[in-house]
Amino acid sequence: MTPAALATTVRDAALEVLRARELDESVLPEQVVVERPRNPEHGDYATNLALQIGKRLGVAPRELAGWLADALAQSDSIDSAEIAGPGFVNLRLAADAQGGIVAKVLEEGAGYGQGEQLAGTRINLEFVSANPTGPVHLGGARWAAAGDALGRVLEAQGADVTREYYFNDAGAQIDRFVNSLMAAAKGEPTPEDGYGGAYIGEVANAVLTQQPDALEREDAAEVFRQIGVGLMFDEVKRSLHEFGTDFDVFFHEDSLHQSGAVGELVERLKNSDNLYFSDGAWWLRSKEFGDDKDRVVIKTDGAPAYIAGDIAYFADKRARGFDLCIYMLGADHHGYIARLKAAAAALGDDPATVEVLIGQMVNLVSNGEPVRMSKRAGTVLRMEDLVDVVGVDAARYSMIRSSIDASLDIDLDLYAKRTNENPVFYVQYAHARLCSIARNAEDLGIAAAGRSELGLLTHEREGELIRTIGEFPGVVKASADLREPHRIARYLESLAAAYHRFYDSCRVLPMGDEPATELTGARLALCTAARHVLANGLRLLGVAAPERM
RNA sequence: GCCCUCGUAGCUCAGUGGAUAGAGCACUGCUCUCCGGAAGCAGGUGUCGCAGGUUCGAAUCCUGCCGAGGGCGCCA
Known part of the structure; x- marks a missing residue:
């Protein structure tokens, strides 16, 4: 007899008791709680049903528990049913039923x-989505492991899950990345607000290998952007794959701009009640969804703000038929929750189709002291470094084992020494x-x-x-x-x-x-x-x- | 200042309102002629950050305070 079946048995027994005593059976919850007590002396299973409904029935919980125990003891599947504490019923299963x-x-x-809980639900699960300006680092590894596992768990409940990675490949971040590559190619130091790290030099060299005259060309920046970003995409995909995390869709932000989707959306949004015009710009009423302030969607110069891309992206997901869009984001993005909800509302969509999971940061620790990681300085610990030290299974497991609500301390020295532990x-x-x-x-x-x-x-x-x-x-x-x-x-x-x-x-x-x-x-x-x-x-x-x- | 998450054993962390708050690591001792000892058993540490409140019952829910991390651009 499974716990679920036992819960049904308990409920049926309770119903019988209530009817026999002409008590109000509507107080009986749909799902009766049957749990395994910590203390084995308290039986194999225990139910708190009498405590839950005793008061509403005007019956002392212990008395109710007694009636319930008597009724349950009649079942062939149950060896014993005893009242305990303030009104628990402790149960022991018959060996055959347990078998x-x-x-x-x-x-x-x-x-x-x-299970079938989510059967028929199409879920878009977006996670990692790290900027393609460098290798996936420790934080990304956490989302890769936890996100992939979540996808598997949702699928186990019958959901149709699409794993998706959003490449932010439009805008200033990429420009900085490209500038950093070119500087490295020329042997110049990393530009102000550029990216450091050995990989920049490697990617720059790879670009030059593919296109030896890249620096001399008039469209040098374009060449570096095309090839360099492409190499970075490949690198990100490869390392995630080796980490056991494969995505169904790699979505490029740039495609939303190239296709004109953002432009069309911006025009459409001007008719939305959730957008208003003020001070020369168009604002999204994100405050109504818990944001500190409303956010600009269309700037005074008429150009779409970053958030416009997010809205277009969400619209695209919904157009592809997803019932639920889950975003797994790092704690540094928690401000996005309200914006994304507001974005759904602005499109006339249900904000409940947006679900944002915020995960806390991963810290690198050494000898009990936090190690500062800077992407710019190139001192980040890459996902691959972690895997090199402990292997994929142990790395994934370490990342999944803790709640994403809690920040995680990783001491690499400890991991290296004690992988068996x-x-x-x-x-x-x-x-x-x-x-x-x-x-x-x-x-x-x-x-x-x-x-x-x-x-x-x-x-x-x-x-x-x-x-x-x-x-x-x-x-x-x-x-x-x-x-x-x-x-x-x-x-x-x-x-x-x-x-x-x-x-x-x-x-x-x-x-x-x-x-x-x-x-x-x-x-x-x-x-x-x-x-x-x-x-x-x-x-x-x-x-x-x-x-x- | 406002918002989010966290605060539990020496360390890393579990614990979706239940009974005496748990696990791994670290420390000590034991078990074992044969199914894989990467195991099992025992030993012991806790003002569950603090203070109120709700409840038959609070680590868990609510309020305030303290502490840690993160976030609050017509940047992306």
Whole structure:
């Protein structure tokens, strides 16, 4: 019996109690909370239902809990139901019912954990979107890992997700980049407000290799822009790909200007109630969406401001049929939330189709001291540097494991020294260990047991492992609902722990010449289920589930 | 000044209103003849930044304060 099924059982039992006592059944929530108590003495599961609705019914929670416990105790699936504390009902599942969780995982395999919550929803997930004026750095790596994982989690709930990267390749940033390249090509120092760093010299040289007379040409800047920016695009795409993050669409801001989309949009917006003319410029009423002030969309000189591109881009996304546009941005862009919402409103669209996730910064730390990173000075730590030190799996895992709401401190020295201590190895090891058992079982010709033997799994550690496995679908759903992929990582750590503890006290395969028993088969089935869930969870993170390590 | 996020063990961080607040790392001791020891068990540290409030119940929600980071251009 899965937690979801148990919740239904509890609700049904409660409904029965309320009806029998002629109490108001409308106070019963649709979703009854059934959770795993911290303290195992409090049972396998517990429900706080009596506490939730007791007051509204005018019944003492403990009394209500007593009625509920009596009703639940009637179920074949439930071994015991007891009142506890202020009005909890602590439940213990019958071993056979609990074994049903294992059977379900074996049945669903790679599909276990998926849901239909977002079926039919087309989501545009934009993340990273770092300026193509340099390599992807540490912060970008965080969004690459977390964004990709979020995409996978949303897909696991049935969403149709398009991963998108927005290249800001129009405007002054690129001009500075080009100027920096040309200065490097001429052997001149980095210009004021230009970009430093070794890669500038490398890209400049690459441009000269492709176009040896680039500096002499009249359209030198254009040549450097074409080739240099192109090389940078390739570099960004390549490093993200190597990081296990692939995008469906790389969108170029420049294309919005070239196609005239921005110009058309600007004209159209003048008719919007959310735009007004003042002091010679056109303003967006972003204040109504929480902004500090309204923002200029069309400048006094008639040229579109940067934000016009954002609005055109959003319009483009919607025109492509997306129901929801998620933007993952760094904390330095939190001011965009109101603007993007206002932009949707200005287009006559629903601001709820814009969802902005703000992630906090990644700091580089050394010996407990923060290391200042400057893109301009070229002292940033690149995503690749991190990968070189710890590998893709550990790098991704480190980035995903924490909530994006919290800023993250990365101590590279520590990572370099202790790669084996990254929790990802703990999780991967559990998977590798399970694969080893599966290999041995196959050699011995032992097969996993069928449904009827799963009730033999009555050991405390078996129960804990089974119940942890049972939590997975709920974790995936919460992870998707809250846009918090780190929950998957934390869950996997608890699953790996439950498995290692099980392994420590429950021998799976027969020792020496002992024959395989029904329990052997049942434990093997449990192992197979655990292996599926570890693999499914790691897949959601884009982290490998190795068979050997 | 205003806005956003954070403040939990020595460190890095979990904890979408529940019972005695957790994990990894670091420290110490133990378990183990055979399924992978990259494991398990035990030991111990907490004014959950501070102060109020809401609630049967608050690390979690609300208000104020303190501290850290970030943001507040007709730049992009």
